[in-house]
Amino acid sequence: MIYLDNAATSFPKPARVYERMDRFLREEAANPGRSGHRLSVEAEAQILQARNILAKFFNVKHPERIIFTLNGTDSLNIAIKGVLRAGDHVITTVLEHNSVLRPLNALAANGKIALTKLDASKEGLIDPENVRKAIRKSTRLVAVTHASNVTGVVQPVQPIGRIARESGALFLVDAAQTAGVIPIDVEQDLIDLLAFPGHKSLYGPPGTGGLVVGERPQLVPWREGGTGFDSESATQPEEFPFALEGGTPNTVGIVGLKEGVEFILKEGLERIQNHERSLVRKLRDGLARLSGVHLHGTSDVAKSVAPVSFVVDGLDPQELSVILDQSFDIAVRAGLHCAPLVHQALGTFPKGSVRLSPGYFNTAHDMEQAVSAVREIQSQVSV
Amino acid sequence: MKDLTRYARQYLFAKIGEEGQRKLMSSRITVIGCGALGTVLINTLARAGIGFIRIVDRDFIELNNLQRQVLFDEGDIRENLPKSVAACRKVEKINSQIEVDAVVSDVNFTNIERLIQDVDLVLDGTDNFETRFLMNDACVKLGKPWIYSAAIGSQGLTMVILPGETACLRCVFESAPPPELTPTCDTAGIVATASTVIASLAATEAIKFLSGNAADLNATLYSYDVWTREVKSFRLDGLREVTDCATCKRYTFEYLTGERAQKTTTLCGRDAVQVTRAEPVKLDFAALARRFEKMGEASFNPFMFQAKLDGYEFTVFPDGRAIIKGTGDPAQAKTIYAKYIGV
Numbered sequence: 001m002i003y004l005d006n007a008a009t010s011f012p013k014p015a016r017v018y019e020r021m022d023r024f025l026r027e028e029a030a031n032p033g034r035s036g037h038r039l040s041v042e043a044e045a046q047i048l049q050a051r052n053i054l055a056k057f058f059n060v061k062h063p064e065r066i067i068f069t070l071n072g073t074d075s076l077n078i079a080i081k082g083v084l085r086a087g088d089h090v091i092t093t094v095l096e097h098n099s100v101l102r103p104l105n106a107l108a109a110n111g112k113i114a115l116t117k118l119d120a121s122k123e124g125l126i127d128p129e130n131v132r133k134a135i136r137k138s139t140r141l142v143a144v145t146h147a148s149n150v151t152g153v154v155q156p157v158q159p160i161g162r163i164a165r166e167s168g169a170l171f172l173v174d175a176a177q178t179a180g181v182i183p184i185d186v187e188q189d190l191i192d193l194l195a196f197p198g199h200k201s202l203y204g205p206p207g208t209g210g211l212v213v214g215e216r217p218q219l220v221p222w223r224e225g226g227t228g229f230d231s232e233s234a235t236q237p238e239e240f241p242f243a244l245e246g247g248t249p250n251t252v253g254i255v256g257l258k259e260g261v262e263f264i265l266k267e268g269l270e271r272i273q274n275h276e277r278s279l280v281r282k283l284r285d286g287l288a289r290l291s292g293v294h295l296h297g298t299s300d301v302a303k304s305v306a307p308v309s310f311v312v313d314g315l316d317p318q319e320l321s322v323i324l325d326q327s328f329d330i331a332v333r334a335g336l337h338c339a340p341l342v343h344q345a346l347g348t349f350p351k352g353s354v355r356l357s358p359g360y361f362n363t364a365h366d367m368e369q370a371v372s373a374v375r376e377i378q379s380q381v382s383v
Numbered sequence: 384m385k386d387l388t389r390y391a392r393q394y395l396f397a398k399i400g401e402e403g404q405r406k407l408m409s410s411r412i413t414v415i416g417c418g419a420l421g422t423v424l425i426n427t428l429a430r431a432g433i434g435f436i437r438i439v440d441r442d443f444i445e446l447n448n449l450q451r452q453v454l455f456d457e458g459d460i461r462e463n464l465p466k467s468v469a470a471c472r473k474v475e476k477i478n479s480q481i482e483v484d485a486v487v488s489d490v491n492f493t494n495i496e497r498l499i500q501d502v503d504l505v506l507d508g509t510d511n512f513e514t515r516f517l518m519n520d521a522c523v524k525l526g527k528p529w530i531y532s533a534a535i536g537s538q539g540l541t542m543v544i545l546p547g548e549t550a551c552l553r554c555v556f557e558s559a560p561p562p563e564l565t566p567t568c569d570t571a572g573i574v575a576t577a578s579t580v581i582a583s584l585a586a587t588e589a590i591k592f593l594s595g596n597a598a599d600l601n602a603t604l605y606s607y608d609v610w611t612r613e614v615k616s617f618r619l620d621g622l623r624e625v626t627d628c629a630t631c632k633r634y635t636f637e638y639l640t641g642e643r644a645q646k647t648t649t650l651c652g653r654d655a656v657q658v659t660r661a662e663p664v665k666l667d668f669a670a671l672a673r674r675f676e677k678m679g680e681a682s683f684n685p686f687m688f689q690a691k692l693d694g695y696e697f698t699v700f701p702d703g704r705a706i707i708k709g710t711g712d713p714a715q716a717k718t719i720y721a722k723y724i725g726v
Contacts, residue, residue: 381686
C-alpha cells in the first residue's frame with residue numbers, strides 16, 4: 001500500500017515511537033504526579049521531558065505553558081472558547097479547517113462575537129494588509145491557519161502576528177499541517193496561541209495534541225478536575241499546565257509524541273522538509289503534465305507543505321479516490337477535507353478535490369506510482 | 384377471557400382447536416421486512432389472531448409495491464407513509480383484538496436483539512442475505528425460532544429454523560452468493576403469486592408452531608415455482624449434525640458483532656452516500672450491465688460501473704463498494720443498494 005494521507009494522520013510512525021510506547025505502557029505507565037511512589041514520579045518526569053522538548057522545538061520560554069490535549073481540534077477549542085468574551089471581534093480566514101470555523105461560527109451565531117472571514121488571494125494566500133484593515137477596537141483574536149490543509153500554501157504568519165500584536169489582539173495559529181515540517185518559533189512569529197496535533201508530522205499517536213499558551217492570553221479553562229496537587233483548593237489551580245490539564249493525562253500518547261519529536265530532531269527538520277518538498281515537487285510536476293488535471297495551491301514548493309490537491313476533468317474526486325484505493329492500493333482522501341470555504345473559493349464545492357499528502361516515509365517511486373495511476377485511470381475512463 | 388367467535392372456522396380445524404387458538408392469541412411475533420412477503424405474513428397472522436405483532440421496516444411505500452404488497456393502497460402512497468406504519472394501521476382495522484407495534488427502522492447488529500427478544504417467533508420478510516444472516520445470528524444466539532422466506536421471479540423458498548434443533552440458515556448457505564448472481568425483485572422482477580404462496584406456507588408453519596403443533600413443522604428447505612409448478616424439497620434432518628456451522632456450531636456470530644456489517648459513509652456536502660460491503664467481492668461488471676440494461680443507462684470500464692436509474696446515479700467499484708448519488712440518507716442508500724446491486 002502507498003499511504004498518501006499524511007495530512008489526516010501520519011502513517012507509519014517511526015519505529016522508536018512504537019517501541020517506546022510499548023515499553024512505557026508495560027513498565028512505566030503510572031499516573032504522573034498523583035502518588036509519591038517511584039513509578040508515578042518517573043511517569044511525571046517523562047511528561048515533563050516531553051514538555052521541555054516541545055518547548056525547545058517551538059521556542060517556548062516557559063515549558064509549563066505547553067498543555068497536552070487530545071488533538072488539534074481540542075487545542076483550538078480550548079483556545080477559542082477560553083479567550084473569547086461577549087462582544088469580542090474575531091478575524092479569521094476562509095482557509096480554515098472546521099475545527100476553527102465551527103467554534104467561531106457557533107459563537108457568532110449565538111451573538112456572542114462578531115466574526116470577519118478574510119478571503120485569500122488566487123494563490124491561496126492571506127494578505128496581512130487585509131488583516132490590518134479588518135482590525136477593530138474590539139478585535140480580541142486573529143485566528144489563522146499556518147498552512148491550508150487543502151492547498152498546502154503556507155501563510156505569512158509573522159507579518160500577521162506583528163499586526164495582531166500592535167493592535168493588542170491575540171494571535172492564534174493552527175499548525176495542524178506545519179508542526180514538524182517547517183520551523184515554528186512562537187517568539188519570532190509573535191504567536192500567542194499555537195495549536196498543534198501530535199499525530200501528524202510530529203509522529204505521535206492519535207489522541208495527542210498540544211496548545212502553547214503565551215503570557216498574554218487570559219484563558220478560562222472549561223475542563224476542570226483533578227491535578228494531583230493543591231487538592232484542598234476548591235477551584236482549578238491557576239498554575240500552568242495544571243490550569244488547563246484537569247484529569248489523568250494520556251501518558252502513553254505523550255511519551256509517544258515525545259519520541260516522535262526526538263525522531264525529528266535526530267533526522268533534522270531541514271532534512272525532513274527537503275525530502276517532503278522534493279516529493280511534492282515530483283508529484284506536482286508529474287500531475288501537471290497530465291492534461292485535464294487541475295492542481296490547486298502553488299507550484300513554488302518552498303511556499304507550501306505536503307497536501308497536493310487536484311481535480312480531474314470528467315472524474316468525480318470521490319470516485320477517483322476509491323479507484324486509487326481499490327485498483328492501485330493508494331490511500332488518499334477526497335472531498336471537502338473539512339474545509340468547505342476553501343473549496344468554495346477554489347470553485348470545487350461541494351464535490352471537493354482529491355488530496356495526496358506524502359510524508360517523510362514516502363519515496364520518489366511512490367510519487368511516480370501515484371502519477372501513473374492517475375494517468376492510467378484517465379486513459380480508461382472515457383471523459 | 385377473549386371472545387373466540389371470530390376465529391371459529393380456524394379452531395374448528397382439529398389440529399388447532401380451542402386450545403391452539405388460545406395459544407395463538409397469547410403468542411408474540413416479530414416480522415422483519417414489510418414488503419411482498421411481510422405483508423402476506425402479517426395479513427394472515429393478524430387475521431389468525433396472533434396476540435402481538437411487531438413490524439419492522441425502514442422503507443416507504445412506492446407505487447410499484449402495490450402489485451404484490453397486499454396491505455397497502457394508493458392512499459398510503461399519497462400520505463407518504465412508512466411501510467410499517469401503513470401496515471399497522473391496516474392491521475388495526477382488520478383485528479382490533481391484537482396488539483401491533485410498528486417500528487420504522489433499519490435492522491442492524493445494534494438493534495436486532497432488542498427487536499426480537501420479547502417474542503416467540505421471528506418471521507423473515509426481508510429482501511437480502513445480509514439481514515437474513517443477521518437474523519440467523521440473533522435468533523441462534525437468543526434461541527428464537529425463525530422462519531426464512533424468500534421470493535424472486537416466479538420462485539420462492541422457505542425453511543423453518545429451530546436453533547439448537549434443526550439446521551440454521553448458515554448450515555445451508557455458508558455465505559451469500561456474489562451479488563451479480565443474486566437477482567432482486569427490482570432487477571429480475573417478481574410474480575405476485577410467488578411471494579404470496581411462499582409467505583402463506585411460512586405463515587402456516589408459524590400457525591403450527593404457535594398453536595402447539597411443532598411436531599408437524601416442515602423439516603425441509605422448500606422451493607416452489609408458481610410458473611412451472613416445479614417443487615424442490617431438500618430434507619434437512621441430520622444436516623446440523625454434520626456441518627461445522629460458524630453460527631449454530633461455533634457460535635461466532637460474525638453478523639451480530641458488526642464484523643460483517645455493511646458500512647455507509649455520507650459524503651460531506653453532497654447528496655451522496657458511499658456503501659461498503661462487509662466482505663469485498665469481485666464483481667463481474669458485464670453481468671451487472673446486462674442486468675441494468677433493461678432498466679436504465681449503464682456503462683463500465685475496468686475501474687468502475689456507472690448507471691442512472693430512478694433518479695439515482697450509481698458508481699460501483701470492483702469490490703462491490705458503491706457511491707449512490709441522489710440520497711444523503713444512509714438507510715435509503717442501503718435500501719437502494721439492496722434493491723439494485725444486492726447484498
